[in-house]
Each structure stands twice: as C-alpha cells, then as structure tokens.
Amino acid sequence: KQEVTQIPAALSVPEGENLVLNCSFTDSAIYNLQWFRQDPGKGLTSLLLIQSSQREQTSGRLNASLDKSSGRSTLYIAASQPGDSATYLCAVRPHGYNKLIFGAGTRLAVHP
Amino acid sequence: EPEVTQTPSHQVTQMGQEVILRCVPISNHLYFYWYRQILGQKVEFLVSFYNNEISEKSEIFDDQFSVERPDGSNFTLKIRSTKLEDSAMYFCASRYRELRNEQFFGPGTRLTVL
Numbered sequence: 001k002q003e004v005t006q007i008p009a010a011l012s013v014p015e016g017e018n019l020v021l022n023c024s025f026t027d028s029a030i031y032n033l034q035w036f037r038q039d040p041g042k043g044l045t046s047l048l049l050i051q052s053s054q055r056e057q058t059s060g061r062l063n064a065s066l067d068k069s070s071g072r073s074t075l076y077i078a079a080s081q082p083g084d085s086a087t088y089l090c091a092v093r094p095h096g097y098n099k100l101i102f103g104a105g106t107r108l109a110v111h112p
Numbered sequence: 113e114p115e116v117t118q119t120p121s122h123q124v125t126q127m128g129q130e131v132i133l134r135c136v137p138i139s140n141h142l143y144f145y146w147y148r149q150i151l152g153q154k155v156e157f158l159v160s161f162y163n164n165e166i167s168e169k170s171e172i173f174d175d176q177f178s179v180e181r182p183d184g185s186n187f188t189l190k191i192r193s194t195k196l197e198d199s200a201m202y203f204c205a206s207r208y209r210e211l212r213n214e215q216f217f218g219p220g221t222r223l224t225v226l
Contacts, residue, residue, distance in 0.1 A: 034214065036217070043217050044217040089155065098160040098167055099157035099160060099168055100155075100157065100215060102154050103154065104153075
C-alpha cells in the first residue's frame with residue numbers, strides 16, 4: 001500500500017532563506033508526483049507536476065526533483081518570502097490508478 | 113485562466129439529512145474527482161469519474177455516497193444521510209487526459225454536520 005510521508009511537519013524560517021521540503025513514498029511504481037500549496041481553509045493550488053520519467057521541474061523560485069527509485073522528492077524554494085507561508089503538500093499518482101495519495105504536508109512560516 | 117469552481121463554500125446540515133455538493137470542472141477536462149480533508153488530517157481520495165461512470169472509488173465511498181454528471185458542466189457529490197464524521201472539506205478536481213496528468217482542484221466546500 002502506497003504511503004506518502006513529508007518531513008518536516010513544520011518549518012519556520014526568516015525571509016530570504018533557501019529551503020528544502022522533503023517527500024518520500026513507499027512504492028516507486030508511480031505515474032507522477034505533484035506538489036501543491038494550501039493556504040489555511042482554502043483549496044489546493046498545483047505548483048509543479050513531475051512525470052515518473054523526469055528528474056526535475058522548475059517554476060520561478062520553485063524547483064522540484066524526483067528520485068523514483070529511492071522514493072523521494074524534494075521541493076526547493078529559493079529566496080523565501082512571507083507570501084510563501086502556507087502548507088505544502090506532496091501527492092503521488094500510483095501506477096494503474098487515477099487517484100492521488102497525499103502526504104500530511106509541511107507547514108511553512110516565513111517571517112520578515 | 114480556467115479554474116474548478118465549487119458551491120456552496122460552506123454547508124451546514126443536520127445529521128441524517130441529504131446534501132449535494134456541486135462542482136463545475138474545467139470545461140475541456142475529461143476526468144473528475146472528489147477528495148475530502150477532515151480537519152487536521154490528510155487529503156483523501158473518494159472517487160474518480162470518467163466517461164459517465166465511476167472509474168475508481170475508495171473504501172470511504174460507500175452506499176451513502178453517489179456522484180453524477182447531470183449535464184455537460186456540473187459534477188455533483190451526494191451524501192444521502194449525513195453523519196457527524198462526514199464533516200470535512202470536500203474538494204472537487206479535474207484532469208484533462210492521459211498525456212496531461214495534472215489534477216486541478218477547486219476551492220472546496222466545508223461541510224459541517226451537526
């Protein structure tokens with residue numbers, strides 16, 4: 001059964017720091033991995049999608065990497081800003097399924 | 113930019129009542145989903161819908177739940193007899209087709225069962 005784990009559960013950093021959020025999954029048979037941002041009480045905003053054949057994807061200050069064989073992905077946020085404060089969720093789509101399986105998220109606070 | 117919309121944003125109901133949560137997926141998308149997030153817990157998959165039928169469902173999606181695409185734009189989730197434990201944020205999502213796998217989520221409906 002696929003399990004997705006995110007470390008750390010919470011992170012507080014000063015503005016300007018570069019930071020790394022970690023996601024691990026137990027079964028490497030996946031179609032893709034998707035990173036989302038969730039603001040309190042709000043919906044999920046898709047940040048990046050990495051197909052299983054890809055190693056990384058970049059969007060602005062965000063860079064996500066995927067090492068499928070070891071069951072790991074990282075989300076790198078460069079030059080963090082207070083507006084980056086949110087919960088970041090990682091989700092995998094297992095091979096042969098339509099659904100996404102989510103991790104519990106990393107709650108990020110960037111203070112001025 | 114096209115987006116998934118959901119109504120209502122918040123629904124309060126009494127235990128045992130039926131509720132219908134509504135979603136308008138992105139217009140050219142072919143796959144539709146419902147997920148839920150109980151407060152403080154992970155987002156969890158409920159059901160996926162393609163070509164006018166359920167393609168996959170979780171153990172949570174029992175006989176109390178049903179989905180429908182009543183017309184070309186709406187996608188609904190019905191809970192027949194709500195329980196206290198159905199209180200959660202319900203998210204609708206949609207996806208274009210196989211080659212574009214990204215799922216796009218709506219803002220959610222917060223369901224409170226009293």
